[in-house]
Amino acid sequence: xxxxxxxxxELTDVTAFYGPVQVLESVSIQVPESGAVGxxxxxxxxxxxxxxxxxGTVRAGGSIVYEGQSIRGFKPEKVASLGIAHVxxxxxxxxxxxxxxxxxxxxxxxxxxxxxxxDLDYLxxxxxxxxxxxxxxxxxxxxxxxxxxAVSRAFMAKPRLLILDEPSLGLAPSTARNVxxxxxxxxxxxxxxxxxxxxxxxxxFSVVDSVTVLETGRNVLSGTTAELRGNDEIRxxxxxG
Amino acid sequence: MNPFGTxxxxxxxxxxxxxxxxxxxxxxxxxxxxxxxxxxAQGGMAVLGSYIGMTIGGLFIPxxxxxxxxxxxxxxxxxxxxxLGAFVERFVMRRFERAEEDTKVVATIGVLTLIVGLVGLIWxxxxxxxxxFFTSSESIRIGDVSVSVWSIVTFLTIIALMGVLQLxxxxxxxxxxxxxVADNSPSAALSGIRVGGMRMVGWGLAxxxxxIAAILLASKSGLAPNNFDGILVxxxxxVVIGGLDSPIGAVVAALGITVLESLAAAYIPWIGHxxxxxxxxxxxxxxxxxxxxxxxxxxxxxxx
Amino acid sequence: MSxxxxxxxxxxxxxxxxxxxxxxxxxxxxxxxxxxxQTVSHIAVIAVAILGLNxxxxxxxxxxxxxxxxxxxxxxCAIIPIQAWWGGPLAxxxxxIGFVLSILIPGLLGLLIALVAVRLRGLALAMITxxxxxxxxxxxxxxxxxxGGNEGISIRRLDYVGADGQIYxxxxxxxxxxxxxxxxxxxxxxxxxxxxxxxxxxxxRGKYGRAFAIVKSNEAIASSMGIxxxxxxxxxxxxxxxxxxxxxxxxxxxxxxxxSETLAFHHSIEYVIASIVGGAGSIIGAVFxxxxxxxxxxxxxxxxxxxxxxxxxxxxILVILFLLPGxxxxxxxxxxxxxxxxxGGHTVEAGRPADSASVNxxx
Numbered sequence: 001x002x003x004x005x006x007x008x009x010e011l012t013d014v015t016a017f018y019g020p021v022q023v024l025e026s027v028s029i030q031v032p033e034s035g036a037v038g039x040x041x042x043x044x045x046x047x048x049x050x051x052x053x054x055x056g057t058v059r060a061g062g063s064i065v066y067e068g069q070s071i072r073g074f075k076p077e078k079v080a081s082l083g084i085a086h087v088x089x090x091x092x093x094x095x096x097x098x099x100x101x102x103x104x105x106x107x108x109x110x111x112x113x114x115x116x117x118x119d120l121d122y123l124x125x126x127x128x129x130x131x132x133x134x135x136x137x138x139x140x141x142x143x144x145x146x147x148x149x150a151v152s153r154a155f156m157a158k159p160r161l162l163i164l165d166e167p168s169l170g171l172a173p174s175t176a177r178n179v180x181x182x183x184x185x186x187x188x189x190x191x192x193x194x195x196x197x198x199x200x201x202x203x204x205f206s207v208v209d210s211v212t213v214l215e216t217g218r219n220v221l222s223g224t225t226a227e228l229r230g231n232d233e234i235r236x237x238x239x240x241g
Numbered sequence: 242m243n244p245f246g247t248x249x250x251x252x253x254x255x256x257x258x259x260x261x262x263x264x265x266x267x268x269x270x271x272x273x274x275x276x277x278x279x280x281x282a283q284g285g286m287a288v289l290g291s292y293i294g295m296t297i298g299g300l301f302i303p304x305x306x307x308x309x310x311x312x313x314x315x316x317x318x319x320x321x322x323x324x325l326g327a328f329v330e331r332f333v334m335r336r337f338e339r340a341e342e343d344t345k346v347v348a349t350i351g352v353l354t355l356i357v358g359l360v361g362l363i364w365x366x367x368x369x370x371x372x373x374f375f376t377s378s379e380s381i382r383i384g385d386v387s388v389s390v391w392s393i394v395t396f397l398t399i400i401a402l403m404g405v406l407q408l409x410x411x412x413x414x415x416x417x418x419x420x421x422v423a424d425n426s427p428s429a430a431l432s433g434i435r436v437g438g439m440r441m442v443g444w445g446l447a448x449x450x451x452x453i454a455a456i457l458l459a460s461k462s463g464l465a466p467n468n469f470d471g472i473l474v475x476x477x478x479x480v481v482i483g484g485l486d487s488p489i490g491a492v493v494a495a496l497g498i499t500v501l502e503s504l505a506a507a508y509i510p511w512i513g514h515x516x517x518x519x520x521x522x523x524x525x526x527x528x529x530x531x532x533x534x535x536x537x538x539x540x541x542x543x544x545x
Numbered sequence: 546m547s548x549x550x551x552x553x554x555x556x557x558x559x560x561x562x563x564x565x566x567x568x569x570x571x572x573x574x575x576x577x578x579x580x581x582x583q584t585v586s587h588i589a590v591i592a593v594a595i596l597g598l599n600x601x602x603x604x605x606x607x608x609x610x611x612x613x614x615x616x617x618x619x620x621x622c623a624i625i626p627i628q629a630w631w632g633g634p635l636a637x638x639x640x641x642i643g644f645v646l647s648i649l650i651p652g653l654l655g656l657l658i659a660l661v662a663v664r665l666r667g668l669a670l671a672m673i674t675x676x677x678x679x680x681x682x683x684x685x686x687x688x689x690x691x692x693g694g695n696e697g698i699s700i701r702r703l704d705y706v707g708a709d710g711q712i713y714x715x716x717x718x719x720x721x722x723x724x725x726x727x728x729x730x731x732x733x734x735x736x737x738x739x740x741x742x743x744x745x746x747x748x749x750r751g752k753y754g755r756a757f758a759i760v761k762s763n764e765a766i767a768s769s770m771g772i773x774x775x776x777x778x779x780x781x782x783x784x785x786x787x788x789x790x791x792x793x794x795x796x797x798x799x800x801x802x803x804x805s806e807t808l809a810f811h812h813s814i815e816y817v818i819a820s821i822v823g824g825a826g827s828i829i830g831a832v833f834x835x836x837x838x839x840x841x842x843x844x845x846x847x848x849x850x851x852x853x854x855x856x857x858x859x860x861x862i863l864v865i866l867f868l869l870p871g872x873x874x875x876x877x878x879x880x881x882x883x884x885x886x887x888x889g890g891h892t893v894e895a896g897r898p899a900d901s902a903s904v905n906x907x908x
Contacts, residue, residue, distance in 0.1 A: 055431060080433035092428030094421050096486070105421045108414070109433040157432060336867060341761075343608045346671060347821050348866050350814060355859025361852060466855075474675060474810075481672040516683050522676035529669055530661055 006068060008033045008193045009054070009084075009161055014062035016049050016217075023049045024060065025217035029195070031161065036187060036194040038204035038225075041214035047197040048089050050214070051163050054195070055079050055086035066161070081109055085159035089166060091150040095139030099130055102138050102149055106156030116156070123152040126182055144175035148182065155186060163195040168203050180206055205229055246386040251503050257392030259499030260399035264454035265476035266483070266491035267403065268447035271423075272330075272440075282334070282349040283451050284473030285356035286325050288466060290452025291459050292360055294318025295371050302372065311372055315456060319449045326448030327441035334444070335437065353473075361466040368468070373460035395457045402453065403492065406446070419443055475499070478521045482528045484538025494536065498524060570735055574728040582727045583799070584839060589738040590795040592835030595820045596745055596828065597788025602817070603825030604749060605781035606761035607663070608670055611677035612816045615651040615786045617808030618681070619793020622646035624698050624803050625691070631717045632705035640717055647794035648787045655786020659779040678810045685805040697804025700797070718798055734795050741791055746828050748784075757781060815841075818862045824872025833873045837861075 009031040016024040024046045031037045039047045053060035056076040064072040071079055080086070085106075094102050103123065107116045124131040127148045133141060138149060147167055154162055167183065168176035184207045187194060198204035204211060205225050212222040221228070265287060269280050298314020305313070329352060337348045379390040410416035421429040422439040430436050455469055462468055476491075479498055483490030498521045506517035528536060574582045594616050601607050623643035630639035662673040685692045692698070702714040720729030748754060756777050759767045764774040797803060819838035824830025845854040865872060869879055 057427065057431075076427070076430040077433050077435050080431055086431045088428065088431060092425060092431060094424045094428060096424045097417075097420060101417060101420075104417060105429065105432050105434070108418065108421075153432070333863070340870075341606060342666075343602050343606055343825075344866065344870065346608050346610075347817060347862060350817065351859050351862035351866060353859070354814070354818070354855050355863060358853070358855025358857070358859050362856060366852065474679065477668065477672055477675070481669050485668055515687050518683055519680050522680045525672055525676050526661070529665060529673065533665055533669060535669075 006033075007031060007065075008035070008067060009195065010063070010065045011050070011054070012063040012065075014050065014053055014060050014064060016046075016053050016058055016060045018049075018058075023217055024053065026062070026219075027053075027214065027217065028219055029212055031193050031195050034191045034193055035210070036196065036208040038201075038208035038211040039195065039197045039214060040199070040201050040204060040211055043199070044216075045214040046217040047214055048165055049217075051086060051088075051165050051195070051197055054163060055084060055088075057086075057088070080157065083157075083160035085154035085157045085162050087150045087154045087162070087164045087167070089169070091146050093138045093141075093146045093150060095137065097138055099134045099136060099138055099141070099149060102153050103130075103156050106153035108157075110156075110158060115158075119156055119158070123155060126185065127152060143170050144172070144179065147171060147175075147179050151179065151183060151186070155190075159192060161193045161195065163197075165197045166199060167196070168198065168200050176200070176203060183207055243385060247507075249386045250388060251507055252500060253388050253396075254392050255500040255503035256496055257389075257395040258503075259496040260396045261454045261458050262472055262475040262479055262499060263492040263495035264399050264402065265451050265472050266479040266495045267406070267488055268450040268454075269476060269480050270483075270485065270488050270491045271406075271419075271450075272443045272447045280349050281346075281473065282329060282352035282356075283447055284469055284476075285353035286322055286329065286448040287451030287455040287472075288360055288469050289325060289356050290318045290322035290448060291371070291455035291464060291469075292364055293321045294452065294456050295369065295459070295464055296364075297321075298372060307372070308374060311374060315453070318452050318456060322448040322452040323445040326444035326446070329448075330441045330444035331437070335440070357466045364464075364466075366466055368463040368465040371456065371459035371464050377461040391457075391461055398457065399454070402450065406450070409446075415439075415442065475521060478525055480535075481525055482521075482535055484535030487535065487537035490535055490537030574731045579725070579727045582731045584843065586727075586731045586734045586799050588832070588835040588839045589734050590792055590799050590835075591816075591819070591838045592831045593738050593741050593795060594789055594792030595816055595823065595834040595838070596742065596831035597785040597792070598816055598820045599825050599827065599831050599834075600745065600749070600757070600788070601781040601785035602820060603827070603830070604754065604757040604761065605778055607778055607781060609674045609782070609785060610671055610813050610817060611674035611810075612785065612789055613808055613810065613812035614677035614681050615655060615789025616793045616796065616812070616816075617678070617685070617803070617805075618654065619647040619651045619790030620796050620803035620807050621685075621692060621698075621793070622650050622790065623794040623797040624700060624801075627717050627797070628698055628700050628703065631700070632703055632712075636705075637717075643797070644794050647790045647797075649790075651790030651793070652783055652787035655789075656779065656783040659782030663775060663778040663782065675810065675813075678808050678813055682805055682808045682810070685808055693804060695805055697802060697806070699802045701801045716801060718801055730798055734798050737791070737795060737798075741788060742828060742831075745784075745788075749828065753777075753780070815858070818858050822861055822865050822872055824874030827872065827874045830872050830874040837873070 007030045009029070011027055011029040014024055014027045015022065027046065027050050029037060029039070029050070039050060041047050049058060052058035054064060054071075056071070056074045056079045060072055062072070064070065066082060066084065071082065071084075074082075076086075094105060097105065100120075103120055104116075107119070110116055124134065129145050130149055130152060133145065138146065141149060151164065151167065154164075164183070167179050171179065180203050183194075183196075186192075187207065194208065196204055196208055201211075208225060210222070210224045211228055212219050214220070221231075223231070265283060268283050268287075272280060272283070294314045294317060296314075297317035298311050300310075301313045302310030304310065333348065333352055334345075337345050340348070375390055375394075377389070377391045380387045381390055381393075382388075410420060418429070418434045418439050419442060421432070421434055422436050423443070426436045429439075454472065458469065458472060475498065476495065479495035480491050482498065483492070483494030501524070502517050502520040505512045505520045506514050512520065532538075573585065577585075594612065597615070598609060598612050601609050623646065626643045626646060627639045630642070631637075633639075635642070658673065658677070662670055665673065686694050689695070701716050703717060704712050705715050707713045716726070718726070718730050718733070720726050724732075749757070756767070756772045759770065759772055760774045760777045767774050767777075793803070793807070796807070815838060819834040820831070821834075822837045823832065823834025841854060841858060845851050845857065869875060871878070
């Protein structure tokens, strides 16, 4: 990465606590413009907390810089308004609202009506399942559909950075692959930057350029997809050998 | 009047009375913060709003005549209650956002007690008549049946209000935001919706709705600080029976409770007027035992 | 300063202070006037009720807005047998029966209601508790032959059969020779109240208190530890019923009168406010709560300030919730914390998550 290129998002020595328990000890991540970075690690390693620190859901220490501006301590609403869309653990589905309404919530901060309608159509074409259930309450959707809805909703915000928390969680392998294919396509067609937390390294590798592995709140291994795909440690720990 | 006429009159009056409870119940469901907060403060704001309406109206009636004055009073009351609701949310309720349940409940009780006390101090504790467009004893004849004007006006007004609210909630962007915050506020925040602001709007709307209901009630029974304890408890009963997260449920339950209560009072002599208040509360027991989430409720209120 | 605080947590100091308190309580009625004795007695009556509320609300975290139901039922359970049987051969036995019924029946009712209601939460549970006095009051008014309705029952002048076979009028709670009525009633009330307070103290010191606290803070954890939230919540409600009923009995000892008004819903609200103001999660807090309740009642009404009563209660409860959520009983602790912070205490560490704060720090 050329030094003159500014990273879209830069975390340096980020810390976070849940009460007295320190969940993040020192996490550092760089996401370049239009780049995609994956965060791997076991349960409890601090992956979700890292995303929460970025979106402001959790208070954090250390440095979180987005587009050259520190956003540490910003409330989630403010972080969202700056162009970061967070698809949280559990998807954050608005169950009592319809699919369409969920998507419109995604576009809440936008004012360009025409473009919103166009984007809506585009996403519904990309996810025909959603199109079919567009009038249903979101709580009636299956796990996979809800995941697609969550990703689409985040996309409706036209973010510059999309952060995704374990898109494959609770999904059957084929469904998860579908979701990742869609994510990959979205990335290709829109060029937005992504930060993806995943337990399933294979899926992550299919979409991101580089990866960092967290263990007990610290980075223990980082590198490009090419470098780490063949890495023995990762293979043993996260790809089942 | 023949028995049928009596029956109709009973039902119409009950529907009208019930619609008042329905309005307040709807207000409570509106600000339901997904935890089924017992919200006594709504009652307090309704009371204060109605007194403000009377005062403003009183100021303007000599100037612009009765009808216009009353109308200005009502508009003033609604405006004041919008602000009041937002204020209470921002400066009182938000402080207790992360508190335990019983703390939140007691906080709303504190707000209610304080507001009612202030109202009594400022305006006195005796019942004051509320000047209105017509007196509460006027009635019109429809065929063989004599129906009170107040009942008709009240019922229609509340229904119209609910229609307006439906439009707001389903048809506007702000309505979408309000519903998103009510459904899952952390998730709504992630989409950039300002949760605090939405809560303030929600409380303001609820206060305004309650105020209109209180004014309607006052036009019939007069203004007194404690007149409205009744509506609040009935409204809460309706919310519980209808289901904490169901606006329709709250309205249906409120109307249903009142009609049942009136019918029981009239047709079951043992219950009569003295014991009629027992009916809704026995209903609460029955419904909650059989279906704890309320008749129309969805979210589980049962602890596993 | 810190020496003072260290002293107050010292066990021997506390025991000693308690001993002094007992002596003062014992001697007080002999030297004080009738009004003081009656006021202190009244405080004790209310404090027992609030103690029951503390156990179910403060310790176990269950909303109870119907406490006046238990007090009122307890009062009826006490006064009706006394009115019926004190004059006859049973004599003082009627009082004992009254006492037993006044804790048994409300306790049983608390148990039955809890078995159903405790599965609910939030608004639903609160409405069930609200329903109790709301149903009971009109019923009490309706069955006025039995309950005296709105006028109530007074046992100040009951017929009884004297030693000579003649019928006289007397007060079941009149004192024997050597004591005035108010003194005798005081001793009776205070001793019973002390017993109930002691029982509560030992209850929350032991495994039950710990279980309540765990159930209150996190039911999932409680279940995983083998502590059934359901059972302990039912227990807490039953205890509230018992204590409410006991307070009803003591009310009869105090004033020899009750009416349907005792059941009124607004009393439930007053109990809750007094409980929080005193300190809902504390045994001693109930005493402070009782003091607050009586203070408002007497000062406001006595000084013709009744119209300020609601504002004062509402204002005080909000102030307490904002500034001193643990109630008056937590004042020393709060002052200690303030002092420590002034001395340059630890800074708040970065990284505390946004969702960890709890307003009500009860002990």
